[in-house]
Amino acid sequence: MRYRSDHFVAHGSLRDIVVLDADIEDWQQMLSSLASSFWEVFLSVDFPGEPQETPVDARRLFEELESNSDASARLEIRVDGVSFRCYFFQSDEIEFTFDPIEVQDETSFQAVVQFMTWLGDLCGKRVIMTMETAEHAAIPALLDYVPTSVGRVMALLRMGVGERGWV
Known part of the structure; x- marks a missing residue:
């Protein structure tokens, strides 16, 4: 993947x-892997009236x-x-937000x-970066990471509307 500053312009949108x-x-795999992560990890789970499980x-x-x-839950990973x-938000989509x-x-x-790369390899699934939205599949991905079945990784970067570049 290549850095493109226009993907990270801060204009109010995450x-x-x-x-x-x-x-x-996938969620369980991700949560379980956090204990061995070398990143800073902050997890807050609040089930009123019940002790937090770890x-x-x-x-x-x-x-x-x-x-x-x-009840509420929040996870922050600093890289x-x-x-x-x-x-x-929902169990059928692992979503992380960050400030560009x-x-x-x-x-x-x-x-x-x-x-x-970590998230895609961990789940064995495609990971995309989009503008902040509730409908991720409906808008073009800014970055696209796809782990291959043989363990190599293809990194795809959207070059423009309707174009996809291999990097």
Whole structure:
């Protein structure tokens, strides 16, 4: 992937990094891997009236979030100065949000690449970066990471409307 400053212009909109078509096993794999992560990880789970479990069980987490309007969960992973935040909106999509102002050059862009690569390899699924939205599949991806079945990685970068460049 190559750094393009126009993908990170701070004009009030955040950026989303998303695993589409995720399942509860993807969530559990991601949550379980955090204990061995070398990044700064902050996880807050609040189920009123119940003690917090560590490690977090993904299935129970989503069941509690769906059934209890007072329950909340937040995950933040800091990678080389870029903070990726997850609020556990839906179980069929792993979504992290970050502020594009944190990505100012090739060096900070590598944090985004590293995070997308980690997430895609961990889940074995495509990871995209889009403008902040609730409909990720409906808009063009700014960055696209696809792990291959043989373990190599293809990095795809949207070069313009309707064009896709191989890097």
